[in-house]
Amino acid sequence: MSKDLMGKKALVTGGTKGIGEAIVERLAAAGARVVTTARSMPYGGIPDHVERFVAADLSTQAGTDSVAEATLETLGGIDIVVHNAGRTDATAGVATSFDEEDWQRALALNLLAPVRLDRRLVPVMSGQGSGSVVHVTSIARTLPRSAPMPYAAAKAALNNYSKGLAAETAPAGVRVNRVLPGFIETTGVEHLLDDTAAAMGTDRNGARQAIMAALGGIPMGRTGRPAEVAELIAFLVSDRASWITGAEYVIDGGTVPTV
Ligand SMILES: NC(=O)c1ccc[n+]([C@@H]2O[C@H](COP(=O)([O-])OP(=O)(O)OC[C@H]3O[C@@H](n4cnc5c(N)ncnc54)[C@H](OP(=O)(O)O)[C@@H]3O)[C@@H](O)[C@H]2O)c1
Known part of the structure; x- marks a missing residue:
């Protein structure tokens, strides 16, 4: 495997399971130094290719603050941020069935966590004149009824924010892209x-x-398989994608039926 991320300083959120675990493994295999975070330490412990694990609840500002500070302290800077942590814990229902708590929880983790981490980490990248950010959203942003509505709407908002951020940070050499997995x-x-x-x-x-x-x-x-999403993200954060920013990549085996 190419070591094209050798020495790059990377934060991957939610890197203990599923897609995030595969992203951590793939970036580390390409030579990146990786910090990751989740609420709980995985049962099997932290793999050797992770430089530091930070236990934090990213749906709170205290959680995102502690992850940002621990990342900068451990790596001494930041080149790559992959916002992968996200989920829905609301059960299916019609839009009006979700209560205040359902909406607050969905927005806090799926939208505000990336916004808060970027607020701390993107200026560091802009200051050094380089960096790459990936927001993992979902095909639910184009298929709102394929998932609980608070989650779908939070992911759609994350897409919108990501596109706007990309335009603002491009002049400083920071690329921002979004990846929309299907059923993985x-x-x-x-x-x-x-x-x-x-x-x-x-x-x-x-x-x-x-x-x-x-x-x-x-x-x-x-x-889909987590490793397939990780492969796309490893490309996007590398110099092989040096002129790609503000772009949306659907990876869904063809699920989304529209252009
Ligand atoms: N799988 C799919 O079919 C699919 C489809 C579309 C989009 N996605 C998106 O892809 C991303 C990864 O999904 P996945 O299926 O791989 O998820 P997963 O298997 O449930 O893993 C989620 C990861 O995020 C962490 N996490 C969850 N809540 C957290 C919190 N409040 N604070 C900090 N860390 C938290 C989890 O660890 P802890 O539980 O220990 O906190 C775990 O490491 C998500 O953004 C998801 O919305 C997935």
Whole structure:
């Protein structure tokens, strides 16, 4: 594997499971020094390729502040930020069924956490004249009814913010892009599969097929893998993507049916 990120200082949020774990592994394999964060330490401990793990709840400002400071202290600067942490814990329902708490929780983690971290870290990148930021959003931004509405709306807002930030930071040499995964089988999705299977009286495969059908089908005929998303992100944060900024990359096996 090319060591094209050798010595680059990277923060990947939510890097202990699923897509984030794969991103951490991929960036480290390319030579990056990686700090990651999650609320809890993984059961198996932190892999050797992680330079520092910071336990924090990113849905609070205290959490994002502590992660930003620990990252700068550990790495002595910052070149790459991948905002991967995100989730929904609201169950499906019509838009008006979500209460104040559902909306606050969805916005705090999926929108405000990246905004708060960027507020601290992007000026460091601008000051040095280089850097790369990736916001992991979701195809739910174009398919609002494919996920609980607070989550879909928070991800859509993150897309909008990301595009605006990209235009502002480009003159300073900081690139900002967004990646929209489709149905990727991760730790988070395993819980969804189990809940769906229990509700439908079927097994995980039955639940998987039902979710794929609810999305309108996946033309490539299968769900995605975390490593496939990590590969795209490793490209975007590298110098191979040196003229790409403000761009949106859908990685969904063809799920989104529109242009
Ligand atoms: N999987 C999909 O099909 C899919 C589709 C579209 C978009 N996405 C997006 O892709 C990203 C990764 O999804 P995933 O499926 O890989 O998720 P996942 O398997 O549930 O992993 C989420 C990671 O984020 C951490 N995390 C969750 N809440 C946190 C909080 N409040 N503070 C700090 N860390 C937190 C988790 O660790 P702790 O639980 O220990 O905090 C974990 O490391 C998310 O932004 C998600 O919205 C995923």
